[in-house]
Amino acid sequence: MKIGILTSGGDCPGLNAVVRGAVLKGITVHGHEFVGFRDGWRGVVQGDVIDISRTMVRGIAKQGGTILGTSRTNPFDNGGGPEVIEAHLVRLGIDAIIAIGGEGTLAAANRLTDVGLKIVGVPKTVDNDLDATDYTFGFDTAVQIATEAIDRLRTTGESHHRCMVVEVMGRHVGWIALHAGMAAGAHAILIPEQKVSVEQIAQWVTQANARGRAPLVVVAEGFVPEHLESPHSPRGLDTFGRPRLGGIADKLAQELETRTTIETRATTLGYIQRGGVPSAFDRVLATRLGMAAIDAVVEDSWGTMVALRGTEILRVSFEEALGQLKSVPQERYDEAAVLFG
Numbered sequence: 001m002k003i004g005i006l007t008s009g010g011d012c013p014g015l016n017a018v019v020r021g022a023v024l025k026g027i028t029v030h031g032h033e034f035v036g037f038r039d040g041w042r043g044v045v046q047g048d049v050i051d052i053s054r055t056m057v058r059g060i061a062k063q064g065g066t067i068l069g070t071s072r073t074n075p076f077d078n079g080g081g082p083e084v085i086e087a088h089l090v091r092l093g094i095d096a097i098i099a100i101g102g103e104g105t106l107a108a109a110n111r112l113t114d115v116g117l118k119i120v121g122v123p124k125t126v127d128n129d130l131d132a133t134d135y136t137f138g139f140d141t142a143v144q145i146a147t148e149a150i151d152r153l154r155t156t157g158e159s160h161h162r163c164m165v166v167e168v169m170g171r172h173v174g175w176i177a178l179h180a181g182m183a184a185g186a187h188a189i190l191i192p193e194q195k196v197s198v199e200q201i202a203q204w205v206t207q208a209n210a211r212g213r214a215p216l217v218v219v220a221e222g223f224v225p226e227h228l229e230s231p232h233s234p235r236g237l238d239t240f241g242r243p244r245l246g247g248i249a250d251k252l253a254q255e256l257e258t259r260t261t262i263e264t265r266a267t268t269l270g271y272i273q274r275g276g277v278p279s280a281f282d283r284v285l286a287t288r289l290g291m292a293a294i295d296a297v298v299e300d301s302w303g304t305m306v307a308l309r310g311t312e313i314l315r316v317s318f319e320e321a322l323g324q325l326k327s328v329p330q331e332r333y334d335e336a337a338v339l340f341g
């Protein structure tokens, strides 16, 4: 069997480990052949592939980014669509696709499976916002990077007696903020799921300051303060109409400085959170997901996504995977909030 693999959407630590896991199991156990689509769905729509050999995946589990390249191309736009894609697959002799990506990728894969293409999905998002899987690879690494960065920012805050506002990723959900904020001992954690007023945040900051601490506020990029208009993308849209990452930390720092009169600085961690070497946890999870995707291909389990539940890897349908975003539950936020202020 010849299998085409693609990585789509934002890059994420662990993508290469998935590719390696799938290719090594596919070659050694089943004798499959592999190609990689260049730059996600763009490579599928244009029939742009590279051969993937055993040698090519040697040692890449620890490598960040994706050796296949990625893009946010929608396979139904840009001259794509099922007929075009099918013609490329036939010409290239590709029997099945393993699509590694987030919500958008899985939604596209679902539509293509409905018209008969043979696709298996692997979940990917540093934000950890897919409800069908307990964890996504990349999340653990992002939390480690954010925690270390916050620890470092704290020393500047303490030395200068400043309030530090740190913005982490999380456009729709606040998992990275919650975990990194708890790990680093933040005095306030602000996430998209929770409406909190600027007055309340200022109160937490003032309380921490009164105890002689340098106040530390961790904010997810998608957080919108109560009573303020949704600045959902304070940095606006790029030339492709997509929101630019970041901006809330700057706005919040200004507001807090005015209200508390405590000198306040903002830092946006941005893409540093999803770059570079994956953690050991993410490498193992990604490798297992890649191998499980091969099992799904071998068993003709088209239209399914491999997922982590507890310690087991199982399969869920694309429909189930596309259900709803996994938000931070109220009780997890309340638990963290005990430590605020």
Ligand code: F6P
Binding pocket: 010, 125, 126, 127, 169, 170, 171, 221, 242, 243, 244, 245, 274
């Ligand atoms: O995919 C997750 C994410 O990290 C979001 O938190 C963020 O909004 C987005 O990617 C930004 O990525 P890009 O600028 O590549 O679209």
